[in-house]
Amino acid sequence: MIAPGDEAGVAEAVRAAHAAREPLAIEGRGTKRAMLRPVQAARTLSTRGLTGITLYRPTELVISARAGTPIPEIEAALAEHNQQLIAEPPDTRALFGVEEPATLGGVVGANLSGPRRITWGAMRDHVLGIRAVNGTGEVFRSGGRVLKNVTGLDLCKLLTGAHGTLGVLTEITLKVLPRGESSGSLVLRVADIASGVRALSAALGTPYGVSGAALLPEGHGAMQGCLAIARIEDFAESVTYRLDRLRAELAAHGEAALLGREASEALWRDIRDAAPLNPAPEEAVWRLSLAPSRAPAACAALRQAFDAKLLLDWGGGLVWVAGPATEAAHGAVMQAAAGGSFTLFRGPDALRAAVPVLPAEPLPLAAIGARVKSVLDPAGILNPGRLRA
Amino acid sequence: MISLPEPKPEILARRASILADLARLLPADAVIGEEIRLRPYETDGLSAYRQMPLAVVLPRTTQEVAEVLRYCHANEIRVVPRGAGTSLSGGALPLADAVVIGLMRMNRIREINFEDRYAVVEAGVTNIGITKAVEGEGFFYAPDPSSQLACMIGGNVMMNSGGAHCLKYGVTANNLLGVTFVTIEGEVVEIGGTHLDAAGYDWLGLITGSEGQLGMVTEVTVRILRGPEGARAMLAAFDSVEVAGKAVDAIIGAGVIPVALEFMDKPCIHACEAFAHAGYPLDAEAMLIIEVEGSQAEQDMLLGRIRDICAQFKPISMKLAESAEQSLAIWKGRKGAFGAVGRISPDYLCMDGTIPTGELPFVLRRIGEMSTQYGLGVANVFHAGDGNLHPLIMFDANDPESFRKAEAFGADILKLCVEVGGCLTGEHGVGVEKRDLMTAQFTARELDLQRDIKSAFDPGWLLNTAKVFPLEGNARIAA
Numbered sequence: 001m002i003a004p005g006d007e008a009g010v011a012e013a014v015r016a017a018h019a020a021r022e023p024l025a026i027e028g029r030g031t032k033r034a035m036l037r038p039v040q041a042a043r044t045l046s047t048r049g050l051t052g053i054t055l056y057r058p059t060e061l062v063i064s065a066r067a068g069t070p071i072p073e074i075e076a077a078l079a080e081h082n083q084q085l086i087a088e089p090p091d092t093r094a095l096f097g098v099e100e101p102a103t104l105g106g107v108v109g110a111n112l113s114g115p116r117r118i119t120w121g122a123m124r125d126h127v128l129g130i131r132a133v134n135g136t137g138e139v140f141r142s143g144g145r146v147l148k149n150v151t152g153l154d155l156c157k158l159l160t161g162a163h164g165t166l167g168v169l170t171e172i173t174l175k176v177l178p179r180g181e182s183s184g185s186l187v188l189r190v191a192d193i194a195s196g197v198r199a200l201s202a203a204l205g206t207p208y209g210v211s212g213a214a215l216l217p218e219g220h221g222a223m224q225g226c227l228a229i230a231r232i233e234d235f236a237e238s239v240t241y242r243l244d245r246l247r248a249e250l251a252a253h254g255e256a257a258l259l260g261r262e263a264s265e266a267l268w269r270d271i272r273d274a275a276p277l278n279p280a281p282e283e284a285v286w287r288l289s290l291a292p293s294r295a296p297a298a299c300a301a302l303r304q305a306f307d308a309k310l311l312l313d314w315g316g317g318l319v320w321v322a323g324p325a326t327e328a329a330h331g332a333v334m335q336a337a338a339g340g341s342f343t344l345f346r347g348p349d350a351l352r353a354a355v356p357v358l359p360a361e362p363l364p365l366a367a368i369g370a371r372v373k374s375v376l377d378p379a380g381i382l383n384p385g386r387l388r389a
Numbered sequence: 390m391i392s393l394p395e396p397k398p399e400i401l402a403r404r405a406s407i408l409a410d411l412a413r414l415l416p417a418d419a420v421i422g423e424e425i426r427l428r429p430y431e432t433d434g435l436s437a438y439r440q441m442p443l444a445v446v447l448p449r450t451t452q453e454v455a456e457v458l459r460y461c462h463a464n465e466i467r468v469v470p471r472g473a474g475t476s477l478s479g480g481a482l483p484l485a486d487a488v489v490i491g492l493m494r495m496n497r498i499r500e501i502n503f504e505d506r507y508a509v510v511e512a513g514v515t516n517i518g519i520t521k522a523v524e525g526e527g528f529f530y531a532p533d534p535s536s537q538l539a540c541m542i543g544g545n546v547m548m549n550s551g552g553a554h555c556l557k558y559g560v561t562a563n564n565l566l567g568v569t570f571v572t573i574e575g576e577v578v579e580i581g582g583t584h585l586d587a588a589g590y591d592w593l594g595l596i597t598g599s600e601g602q603l604g605m606v607t608e609v610t611v612r613i614l615r616g617p618e619g620a621r622a623m624l625a626a627f628d629s630v631e632v633a634g635k636a637v638d639a640i641i642g643a644g645v646i647p648v649a650l651e652f653m654d655k656p657c658i659h660a661c662e663a664f665a666h667a668g669y670p671l672d673a674e675a676m677l678i679i680e681v682e683g684s685q686a687e688q689d690m691l692l693g694r695i696r697d698i699c700a701q702f703k704p705i706s707m708k709l710a711e712s713a714e715q716s717l718a719i720w721k722g723r724k725g726a727f728g729a730v731g732r733i734s735p736d737y738l739c740m741d742g743t744i745p746t747g748e749l750p751f752v753l754r755r756i757g758e759m760s761t762q763y764g765l766g767v768a769n770v771f772h773a774g775d776g777n778l779h780p781l782i783m784f785d786a787n788d789p790e791s792f793r794k795a796e797a798f799g800a801d802i803l804k805l806c807v808e809v810g811g812c813l814t815g816e817h818g819v820g821v822e823k824r825d826l827m828t829a830q831f832t833a834r835e836l837d838l839q840r841d842i843k844s845a846f847d848p849g850w851l852l853n854t855a856k857v858f859p860l861e862g863n864a865r866i867a868a
Contacts (some may be wrong), residue, residue, distance in 0.1 A: 057745065057747060058641075058642060059637075059638035059639075059641050059642045059746070059747070060641075060745050060746050060747055060776070061641065062745075081642075082644055111586070111591070113586065117585060117586070118585070121559055121563045122585070122586055124591060124594060125559060125562065125563045134838070138834060138838075140832075140834065140835050140838055141831075141835060142835075144810070144811065144812050145745060145810055146743040146744065146745055146775070146776050146777075146810070146811050146812055146815070147556075147743070147774075147775035147776065147777075148551055148555070148560065148743050148772070148775045148776070148777045148815035148816055149743055149812040149814070149815060150548060150549045150598045150814050150815065150816060150817075150818055150819075151812045151813045151814050151819060151823075151827070151830055152819065152827065152830075152831065152836075152839050152857065153595065153598075153599055153602070153603075153839045153842055153843065154549075154562075154594060154595060154597070154598055154599075155595075155838070155839070155842070156594075157562070157591045157593075157594025157595050157597075158590060158591060158594070158595050158842075160591060160594070161588075161589075161590070161591050162590055162591075166590075177646060178641075178644035178645075178646060179644070181644065198504075201504045201505070201506075204506060204615070205503060205504075205506070205526075205527075205528075205615050206615060207527065207615050207616060207617050207618045209617075235687075235690065235691075237686070237687070237690055238683065238687050238690075241684065241686065241687065289584040289585055289586045289587065289588075290584050291502075291505040291507070291582075291583040291584055292504070292505050293502075293504050293505050314585055317505075317584060317585050318585070318586075339582065339583075339584075340582065340583075340584040341582075341584060341586065341587040341588050341589075342588065343588045358588040358589050359587075359588065359589070361589060362578045362579065364572050364574070364576035364578050365578050365580070365592060368572070368592075368845055368846055369590055371844075371845035371846075372590070372842060372845045374845075375838065375841040375842055375844075375845055376838070387589065
């Protein structure tokens with residue numbers, strides 16, 4: 001493993017690999033090695049040596065940090081000023097069975113967003129600027145450190161979610177926001193997934209600024225049954241008022257309970273991290289992105305195909321699925337995701353190497369994608385095979 | 390003066406046959422070739438620049454757009470996409486050898502889904518048209534550029550438009566789910582859809598704000614949001630720009646994100662007051678308009694907090710709207726700012742740089758100094774929460790020297806924005822206007838990487854040629 005201590009070292013390592021036509025696995029702390037396809041590379045280039053917050057201006061709502069900075073370090077710095085990462089990225093340590101925390105580069109490279117995505121946008125929506133090293137070892141920048149910027153092509157978007165296949169992120173600037181002064185949740189016991197999604201759609205159709213809308217088909221802890229949960233984060237007076245209004249407006253959707261701040265925060269940490277899914281070690285995990293109203297049929301189809309464990313977030317628009325790590329189960333997931341998108345989030349190497357881990361792209365886009373890849377990584381040395389065979 | 394590439398003589402020579410070909414591809418009324426009917430297309434919102442196009446086509450369907458692009462690609466004819474032509478950076482300025490593809494006839498709303506909170510609309514639907522279609526159910530489309538009555542969603546996608554409310558709701562990119570995209574080869578591709586996140590490369594994010602460099606968008610799926618219970622504005626006036634800036638920092642530092650936070654300097658306050666009679670404080674050096682949302686009680690609570698924060702900075706005056714009418718009055722001056730400045734100066738250039746908000750006092754002071762140096766007036770109005778400045782440089786278009794000075798003044802302001810850590814454009818786009826300043830923000834190699842990405846979509850550089858990227862050092866445009 002190569003783990004340079006600065007950006008110049010990363011550029012040097014990539015230049016050498018490019019000259020030798022030697023593929024590199026790109027990672028931070030390697031927490032997502034079991035995500036998507038196994039990378040075909042003899043050597044690993046890690047950004048774990050690039051750490052530290054380089055700029056933080058709470059009143060300008062921006063923070064910059066080197067790509068290898070662990071997420072908890074960034075969250076702690078933000079918490080000191082009562083601010084937070086807007087997209088609320090999941091902590092995937094338990095899912096991937098790793099000890100080390102994810103890095104900023106890893107979370108941005110994977111465009112990982114949590115519950116707040118439904119209201120406040122995805123991780124990629126908050127990436128204001130990047131520094132990166134392309135596949136020939138050149139350092140380049142895109143974006144900047146201001147909240148609004150439409151200067152030139154937005155390569156931040158292109159690299160966010162590219163899983164290191166178009167460049168090695170070395171530094172990232174994010175928009176951040178104040179943390180709500182308080183928070184709380186409305187928990188509705190609903191009959192089934194379909195009525196749960198309807199309840200969440202109703203909640204998201206109110207003027208109360210619901211910032212989390214999840215569905216736990218098997219309950220959670222002491223709360224039994226199928227649960228639809230809506231979260232409010234705001235000033236204390238607003239949280240009280242809005243939860244009351246929400247409870248009144250959703251009364252017809254099911255028996256309701258309110259969770260105070262602590263219980264609500266603990267529950268949403270679990271939802272963010274997909275903890276209620278609780279997959280067995282040998283099981284695979286998928287994430288499906290769908291229009292919420294399509295989720296109930298997708299869930300029904302999955303349950304018919306295999307013993308699917310399910311957790312829904314984003315008002316039903318995000319379906320976490322756990323089940324047997326087989327090609328048959330994967331085929332059922334692909335089918336259920338038709339009209340939306342899917343990711344094989346976790347699984348044994350053999351399965352991840354054998355199946356498409358993302359939906360196929362339309363042919364003209366695939367052709368453009370190949371040309372874009374060859375612009376940024378002409379020798380194809382960055383994370384080969386990570387996204388597609 | 391901005392130069393355009395030399396038109397290709399072989400294309401100009403074939404004009405008649407190209408028009409005839411286009412008329413075969415499209416219904417007769419969709420092709421415009423006579424000079425008198427081409428005239429309205431010779432410029433966009435940046436009216437300092439004019440150029441008659443080769444032809445204009447007004448397709449009604451995605452298939453027709455694809456036909457035209459396929460034809461232009463096969464015949465190496467340049468293409469200029471155009472929405473409502475409200476671009477303030479010359480993004481839709483024609484070229485003499487280019488076919489302008491206008492979106493205004495693609496103005497149907499295809500689907501509205503309140504349960505899944507999206508609307509599918511054709512690219513020529515106006516921004517306000519989307520909100521009009523959904524407001525009956527209490528919903529709205531969030532990005533609200535000042536031109537929202539006229540501008541089209543397809544143009545919004547191309548420019549990644551913002552507006553006064555994007556501090557809270559984000560810009561166009563944050564409010565899209567999918568687009569129908571036509572490549573220069575005439576291939577129709579669906580990107581994204583009705584779901585939130587697609588796995589794989591973020592083509593939707595790359596296309597948004599690409600200023601017509603990568604392809605054309607013909608249909609757009611946008612997120613629609615349920616509106617708040619209500620909204621109310623307040624004014625706070627200060628006797629110095631620095632103090633007003635500190636008040637902005639203190640509001641955000643206290644964890645209050647108003648839905649809008651607008652900043653006006655003295656010349657702008659005077660121009661707006663003379664126009665709108667909104668009751669603005671004429672003795673102030675700087676004024677903030679702050680809007681909050683929620684129930685009546687929540688508005689009271691938030692405005693109370695903000696008033697207490699502002700009070701620490703010894704404002705000259707503060708005015709909290711008591712009603713929706715009073716809020717409208719406060720906004721009336723701001724919304725009419727550009728028109729108001731138009732009344733006190735024969736012409737103005739509206740700049741659009743973004744700066745880190747901490748640099749605000751320094752930047753406004755420097756702009757004031759430059760104003761003296763160039764002998765041209767300037768009024769400043771901007772979105773204080775996100776640092777997006779709109780200095781309005783006043784000049785006289787009938788005096789070429791005055792225009793030259795205004796351009797040089799504008800370029801200096803934008804370079805200053807970059808120097809303090811900001812950027813050349815926050816929402817208007819690069820277009821032709823800021824094209825030659827791109828080297829101030831990007832290295833030659835960074836610009837080349839962007840050009841190579843464009844080439845991956847448009848190898849022949851037919852799409853909106855001569856916009857965004859400087860001509861100098863651009864081997865791909867045979868000038």
